Amino acid sequence: MSVRHEESRSADRRVRLQGHPVDSYPVLQPEAERGSVRRITVVGEEILNRSCQVVTDFGSPELSALIDDMFLTMYVADGAGLAANQVDVDLRLFVYDCPDDHGVRHVGHIINPVLDLPDPGSRRLVDDFEGCLSVPGAGMAVPRTDRAVVRGLDKDGNTLVIEGTGYFARCLQHETDHLSGHTYLDRLSRRDRKDALRQMEDHREEVFARRAVKAASLGR
Structure with a gap:
């Protein structure tokens, strides 16, 4: 997912890392400092059109290296989120560095995510700009719910529950869609x-x- 034009990363805004508040955080994620840039797949490539495989091997150097590479690739592409199939890896994993509508920067990764949305009677759909790193140079208004929860695991197999509102909720929905073989x-x-x-x-x-x-x- 692309960063919204009026938003930019800042080292001094409020930050939630893996869902938990932290006092400060650098503009360039520490993972990105260790990573290598990978090619981003483009709409039309087959890997973007199928559901990704569940991750079963946790705590491995290979998984950590993939996450590092994904953070750097996302940063270089000015992204707010990046799914593993966008770097041609068939695994249920995405990384994110995305602001919400209250100026809070959310940073982290989540593996094998399951998306929970509000009940139909209580959900509110919002049309807002959405771009995608695999649809380079394009952006359209897409209806999404203004709240979302994603449940999954971190790279060591620990449980994560990530809650998002506003633009961050949009990011969580966008990236989870990727892992089911869908783009916006x-x-x-x-x-x-x-x-x-x-x-x-x-x-x-x-x-x-x-x-x-x-x-x-x-x-x-």
Whole structure:
């Protein structure tokens, strides 16, 4: 998922790390400092169209390295969230660094997430801008609920319950969708989907160039 244009990461905003408040947090995540940039898959690639496999091996160096790489790849692409199949890995895992509508920055990862939404009678749908790192250069208004809870595990197998409101709730829904083989394009009308794909064709090379410049500035 893309960072909303009016939002930027800050080292001094309020931060919740893996759902828990922390006093401070750097702009570049510590995981990203250790990571390598991976290629981001683009809509139309088969791995984005199927449900990802459940993670069963916890606490491994390989899983930690994947998370590190995903954080750096997300950062270089100016993302708010990134799912494993977006770096061509067939696992139920996503990372996030996303603000909510109250100025709180939420940072973390979650494995084997299960999404809980409010009951239909109490949920409120909000149309807001949504972009996707796998649909580079496009953005459309997508209806999402304004509250969401994701239950899953961290890389060591510990239980996580992550609650989101506003734009962060949108991020949680967007990334969980990815792991079920869906992009936000699947939630659009046929006309809006064509518009988004047209935007991508017009702007994708510009987006790829910006990513390359940012990666080079970090020496990656």
